[in-house]
Amino acid sequence: MCFTTYCQYSHNVFSIINSVQITEKNAEPEKTLLTYLRRNLGLTGTKLGCAEGGCGACTVMVSKYHPHQNRIIHYAVNACLAPLCSLHHCAVTTVEGIGSMASKLHPVQERIAKAHGSQCGFCTPGIVMSMYALLRNNPQPSMHDVQEAFQGNLCRCTGYRPILEGYRSFTKDGGCCGGKAQSNGCCMTNEHTQEHKLYDQSEFMPLDPTQEIIFPPELMVLSKQPQRELRFAGERVLWIQPCSLEELLELKATYPNAKLVVGNTEVGIEMKFKNLFYPVILAPAYIPELNIIQNTQDGKRVGASVTLTVLGDVLRAAVKKLPAHQTEVFKAVLEQLRWFAGQQIRNVAAVGGNIMTASPISDLNPVFMAASCKLTVMSKGTTFIFPRQSPMISYSIRLQSFYIYIRISYGGMAPVTVLATRMLSGRQWNEELLEEACTSLAEEMSLSPSAPGGMVTYRRTLTISLFYKFFLNVQHKLSLDLLKEGVTVEDVRPEYATATELFQLDSPSSVQLYQAVPPGYSDDVVGQPIMHLSALKQATGEAIYCDDIPCYENELHLALVTSTKAHALIKSIDTSDAMAVPGVVAFISAKDIPGSNMTGPVVYDETVFADDKVTCVGHIVGAIVADTQAHAQRAAKAVKISYEELQPVIVTIQDAIANKSFFQPVRSIERGDVAQGFKDSDHILHGEMHIGGQEQFYLETNCTLAVPRGEDGEMELFVSTQSASKTQALVAKALGVSANRVVCRVKRMGGGFGGKESRSTILSTVVAVAAHTVKRPVRCMLDRDEDMLVTGGRHPFFGHYKVGYMNNGRVMALEVTLYSNAGNSLDLSLALFHMDNSYNIPNIRATGYVCKTNLPSNSAFRGFGGPQGMMIAESWMSDVALSCGLPAEEVRRMNMYKEGDFTPFSQRLDNFTIDRCWEECMQLSDFNKRKDAVEQYNRQHRWTKRGLSIIPTKFGISFTAVFLNQAGALVLVYSDGSVLLTHGGTEMGQGLHTKMVQVASKTLGIPCSKIHITETSTNTVPNTSPTAASASSDLNGMAIYNACQTLLQRLQPYKDKNPKGCWEDWVKAAYFDRVHLSANGFYKTPDLGYDFETNSGRPFNYFSYGVAVSEVEIDCLTGSHKNLHTSIVMDVGKSLNPALDIGQVEGGFMQGLGLFTLEELRYSPDGYLYTRGPGMYKIPAFGDIPIELKVSLLRDAPNEKAIFSSKAVGEPPLFLAASVFYAIKDAITAARAESNLTGPFRLDSPATPERIRNACEDKFTKLVCSNFHC
């Protein structure tokens, strides 16, 4: 379609952004506000995390005058979905607009930083803006309001607790421990806790709402003027904003294929991810008739452009005002809205948009349908009302005596919302009706076994379980209502009562305990809870991430072309359509590589670009380079590749076992006499467990900027990577130059978690090859869906085991086989060293297979095979306890290692502290009392059950590849006394640079403020190991210490000469005396090396230990669960920085919680990943943290094997979230007991609602199974 005729009508978009007037003459309808802020205005504080409204990293505040409400409204929006054209006459406030380091911080920025709520900081600006928007509307919110404001924000690092704690200070709840403080001032204070504050709340600046930026008066004037139709014509799309319903209908008649867009929360997704294209867009957001909610005789009439937030406000007010029986539907809508996306989405998404999307999983349509709501549909000259016959009712159930007429509708059971047609209306509400209704629903609500979305048995069971909940609800209401009229109806049995309650989360509370630096050592910065050194910059948006680096003038953007087949030969590649897209410069592929196309972190068993064969969906085949990212991505989608498909396509571990597709060598470890162990055992059991994979979901996706330097083959790379040296080496290999021509620079990452250890190198190499080819700087930041598709994640595992054990639960022998799904290359695949977890099994044989499959190569992720191995250990431990009928905690305790014991890989356990952690955790959690309460609760409740579990962890610290256990540092002292520190580690949010500054500060005896780290780079410290294996503080800390010692020795003569002088005096004196004031430091971990052949040597320098207790509550009818309590005691040695260490414990724990209870990667049988963004792949959110969380760092546990007696902390705590999984299993055990099911049962990880519901076998699951033979 040609727009030359429209162009003459194109208007300017006029907005005010951070108090600056912006007139955009050529507003591009396809451009989002986010792209405009970042690329056109250079406001890079607002981040891109997902581009689909699911992570909140792009949150900004929009303010506008609402003519229909005659007031100014402020609301948080996702800039990644907001079309620039929708912001005409709006004011936009970004994180840069509310405060800065240079001018003045806003209290919202200050508090998140000082409360240690910012680790990598990539989520921080979005969270800051959500909080800011809340405070603009409500300067003294409740904790509930705060939690609601964060429903649309994700953080992958912090575990959320510190953010909520920091912002609690703004709330009216305030106070200690979630406002639950008792008279003694702290609800948690007791004899064995000594709480020290991680920050001082009294230092916080006060919030002064009168100081906020006012709504620009010029916008107010403009907004009040009569509106006229607006047209914005872009490269391919025309955007028209009519101002009356009549105009809209006229336009729709003129452009029948035009797409209506209000919030763009559906259309934006379709255009970005489903490759749909709408040349004409009509935006009815400002049409008065579509923006009002009118009261009618039947209820309320809601305009199609009314946003969900406005709808919620109006319905809440009506519920308060009207009699209860008139507001049942309103309450149902409000309940649905509680679960509907985050606030940023609800603030812009419209009711009409939700109805017209007609999604099978729409949240509102089932309620509208069940309530017989009428839908008015208009076109020019015509109006239809659906359904015509039934009147709109404002309550869902009409009572006649206690005979009931019901309409039941379901989402998620068909391509559209469906109504149960066979319902038994006009019947008495009793058990007989319940039984018939369940049978009828079981028959009617059927799904084919291959229905899209899977979970067929679960969805069928849910239809009945939800009806049952509804039945109980009605029964309860009937008993109350009819009692008033003198009719007695039996109420719901007390033990069933919780099935009628809504799922509510209490406000969280927490305690952190650590050993404070003793009095008299207050100058010692090591051990102090110092704030992350970048936290304030992160909170103001001033921290620079890779994609925030300003664009070079001649810079190009790169988009990947990836395989859509899992195993195939490439027959041809047609780039003609792609090259015709405006701005496209080149298509890059294997033939453009001047050096070697083979790559890989350890063995070179994969390609940079697929040559003639692809081995997974997402295999990189080529790349398009163009003037903008939009053009590059559009062209990449236009590249046509034809394939010849190959067999077999191996996707799962089971496929690999069937095809014997394993990487070599197959490793095994054996100790003791396994055959004899089984003979000596009273019993033997067999079991299996599958543990799903996990996406790292660092908030900042992979990003590289490659800049050719134009001479001698030099290339400079700015990369978001944990492995600067590996990136350098692999890029040099591909470019065919030596490593000394390539510099890799890393300022910081927006999270890594192992995912940027090896997988990032492939993208960097592709970008470098492209930059080399076009001889211009090239940048690529992957979109979330590409990142998830291309980079792989944590290995899925499958284990089967045979355990011999005594009547008292003592395990005598174990044979375990572990399979991990490595994907299409070996990358970094490990298994066996953690299969014992913390248990001493006298006779053990373990074998580990690394499966080669047609999935993108899996890789490192926090814990790296360890959590999976330990999880399977806990599975057989749980089976043994259930078989013996003994409390699981007794069986675990009895089998636990002791000081001086040997692991299966023959390493002696010295300074073993799990037993101390265990005892302290039992106390901290009040385990015994809690257990009694759980048992009592379970006796009193049939449909909700509670479970409790205590789980230990032992985690080996070191790279198992011995050569990686080395580190270097460079310390430069300038003549003014300032110190520039460089070391081999990278900063990904874990606070490594902060800890390293603390180490240098203590060693040199100078304040942290004199020391600066600017970046990690391969031209300052060579041959660095990846920042991984939790060992970076140990390794780099020692290297820094050694460098500082060298400098101190050189300065000693000047100290001796001038003992009363200060650091600057000694430095100056040394300088004038021509002393070398730069020193290298180096460290290698001693005595490492393990030999699988002889089962001898030491794979680890030492072990980190911890124990956690968790309590959960499950809803047996839906499978959902609440995390009620977690206590953690973690041995981190003598903490270098308790605030950072507690941050790592909580963040790691929450990632483990995701791994074991929430996160599920779903693939099609032919290897296509369905879950490619936060919409489909759920990581823990604010609402998932334990309602009560206590974290204690073990006291008096110095570790002589690491810098200043500290211990590694990054990976070890992750596994402690297994306590939540086994608490869920405990609760399911209680539910199964109600159906007389006892003994071991298989529960795979993650314990999703589907798995929990299916495991809680009852009459409803049986009904579904008997109907459908499952």
Ligand SMILES: Cc1cc2nc3c(=O)[nH]c(=O)nc-3n(C[C@H](O)[C@H](O)[C@H](O)COP(=O)(O)OP(=O)(O)OC[C@H]3O[C@@H](n4cnc5c(N)ncnc54)[C@H](O)[C@@H]3O)c2cc1C
């Ligand atoms: C992160 C995220 C989370 C979400 N969560 C949920 C959820 O929990 N539950 C849920 O049900 N949905 C959810 N959605 C889907 C979506 O937000 C809703 O369907 C929303 O109500 C759509 O409204 P909108 O104004 O943004 O629609 P748009 O994207 O603007 O339009 C959607 C469709 O409606 C049509 N349309 C819009 N207005 C009109 C009109 N006046 N007349 C005729 N047709 C019209 C459009 O042409 C288009 O086909 C989510 C979306 C995102 C991005």
Ligand code: FES
């Ligand atoms: S980037 Fe906008 S919500 Fe994730």
Ligand code: FES
């Ligand atoms: S600090 Fe929240 S994602 Fe890293």
